[in-house]
Amino acid sequence: MxxxxxxxxxxxxxxxxxxxxxxxxxxxxxxxxxxxxxxxxxxxxxxxxxxxEDILKLRAVVINGDLNTYLTYYKQRYLTEHHLARYDPASIPDLGLHPARPE
Structure with missing residues (x-):
């Protein structure tokens, strides 16, 4: 009041x-x-x-029409954090892996 x-x-x-x-x-x-x-x-x-909270965030992304952009971002971040982070950055090209793009 x-x-x-x-x-x-x-x-x-x-x-x-x-x-x-x-x-x-x-x-x-x-x-x-x-x-x-x-x-x-x-x-x-x-x-x-x-x-x-996860469902609400995803619903907002879908409703705003940003799902494809979000999925591209998420896949790159997941690759960087869960896969490429396990390797020495200098060895990534020698292994034929794609280096992470800067965020």
């Missing part, structure tokens, strides 16, 4: 609606419903906090 009282001069919803401007809470609620509720609101669904 203190926040609303202290900031009431900035909350001119009547003017925003009269000018056809979006009210942020509506946009945020819509995004939450679209990204979160449609997936996590399934009957009987149970999620660990880590699993839920």
């Amino acid at each position: 203190t926040y609303l009282t202290d900031n009431h001069q900035h909350m001119r919803y009547d003017q925003a609606l009269a000018n056809g401007w979006s009210i942020a809470t509506g946009l945020i609620e819509g995004a939450c419903r679209h990204i979160i509720e449609d997936r996590f609101g399934l009957t009987g669904a149970r999620w660990s906090p880590d699993g839920a």
